Each structure stands twice: as C-alpha cells, then as structure tokens.
Amino acid sequence: MTFSTQSKGVYAIATTPFHDDGSIDFTSLDRLTDFYEESGCTGVTILGIMGEAPKLEPEESRAIVKRVVSRSKIPVIVGVSAPGFASMRSLARVSMDMGAAGVMIAPPPALRADDQIINYFAGAVEAVGEDVPWVLQDYPLTLTVVMTPGVIAKIVTNHPSCLMLKHEDWPGLEKISKLRAMQKTGELRDFSILCGNGGLFLDFEPERGADGAMTGYGFPDMLTELNGLFAAGKRDEAHDLFDAHLPLIRYEQQLGIGLAIRKHVLKRRGIITSDAQRKPAQMLSPTARAEVDYLLARLARYDKRAAL
Secondary structure, three states, X not given: OOOXXXXXXXXXXXXXXXXXXXXXXXXXXXXXXXXXXXXXXOEEEEOOHHXXXXXXXXXXXXXXXHHHHHHOOOOEEEEOOOXXXXXXXXXXXXXXXXXXXXXXXXXXXXXXXXXXXHHHHHHHHXXXXXOOOEEEEEOXXXXXXXXXXXXXXXXXXXXXXXXXXXXXXXXXXXXXXXXXXHHHOOOOOOOEEEEOHHHOOOOOHHHHOOOEEEEOXXXXXXXXXXXXXXXXXXXXXXXXXXXXXXXXXXXXXXXXXXXXXXXXXXXXXXXXXXXXXXXXXXXXXXXXXXXXXXXXXXXXXXXXXXXO
C-alpha cells in the first residue's frame, strides 16, 4: 500500500491506546485500526505527536508499527521524528521493511533560519534514505518552526521523495493558496496537501486547494463525509455539517488537554477501552469531562454518531 503526490481524503492521526497501568492496549489498537478504515479514511498516520511517540520505548514503537501495518487495509504513515538522525533512520527503515507506505518528519524546535530548516531536512532525507516516501509536517504552533511557502517549496524541490505536506499552520489558508498558485505557474511540482489542527479550518481548506485532512478528531467518519461533500460541490451542506461539530472541534484545540479530550471521545464511542495516557500527562478534570459530554449530547441532536 502506497501514498502519492495525488493522495486525497482523510489520513487519521492515530492515538496510542494504553491500559490504565500504562502498558500498550493492543486489542484497542486493533479496534482503532479497523475503525479508521470503516470510517472511510484513505490512510492512517501513527506515532505522531498525538500518538505520544516520545513516551514510547523503541521496541514499543516497532511493535505498534508491526501491529497496525499487518492489520490495516489502507496506507500507514509512520511518524519518525526524533532528536537524532540515528533513531530516525532506524525506525524509518524498520517501518518500511514491515510494509509502511512512508514516514512523516517534523522539524525540531531549535530551528530558526531558513537555511537551518532546509539543511535539516536534507540531513533527514539522507538519514532515512532517498527511496523512502515522506510527509513534511508544518506545525509552527507546537514546534515553533516557521516555514514560509518559499522554504517549503525549496524542500519539496530538493527532495522528490517528499510526496505530501501536512499543513497545520495557523493562520494558514493563504499559505495553501500561495503553494497552489506556485504549482499553477510551474514554479513548484505536484504534492498532496492534507491539513491538521483537529480540522479546525477544514470548512475552507478544500476550497483553497487542500486535498483533505490529516488529523485525529474523534469523528473521522464525519471528516470523510465532509470531504465528500466538498468534492461533490455541496458547499452549504458541508458547512452545515462542519458547524454542528465546530464546538467540539474548538474545545479539543485547547493546549495541553487536546489528547485527553480526543481519547475520552474515542472511549465514549467504544473504540478504545481506556482514555489513559503515558505520564507525564494532563488528564481531564471532572468538570471538563462533563463539558465534553455536554457538547456530545448537543451534537447528537444533529449528528446521531454522537448519540453515545
């Protein structure tokens, strides 16, 4: 299974399910993998920021890759971002040998100058191998690395193995428009653009040229439906569906507790057994949990998938 410069739809960013004692819950991981496919996702990304990858032992990361890749019927992208190139290379090569479609690489927070960013990705591609397809993650809100359209264009041009941009700049609509305009004039080759940020701006990103979403909102089946409505030209219906989910999407975007909210929703939907996170972690207070449940109840008046 592969992905390409023409990949579209929804690539779900997978959480990593844990038991209450902090051990990996592989049974829930199986259900989660099946759930993403049944939700209409065209791919799944594991071991990303929301997958708590930095909290895993190397052998645990490999075990998760093996489990998901062996079960998934849709392409699997593996997040391999790491402080050093040695561990990045190791996980990338093992993942590809297991059958992953490609890897995702994010810049480390220390990068500032454009040349630093460009040179870093040159080193990363050399480390994982120029034969490994990869996704460029642009997430300045969390990673604090700002990549202009020109820098992204330079990285993509320098490395044909970069097939996709995970776009989650904020504000970022103009960046999408700029990149697509550069492609129309022939300044930039084709590549897929999937957007993150929990889907917070997915009401306009497709119209700016995005090919879909790469995010982990607890209703990936809604994201695939939304993507289909936009593709069919049903703009008002798409916005109506998005507007119904927006309060929950917005609530999930709170720094620090976003993953806790996402895991709580997946637990309520019966996909994972526990909403536990690896320590250190910020869990939901009883008040916050009640607020999420209230938003789910309100959402259920419009979307029965939220009737939990």
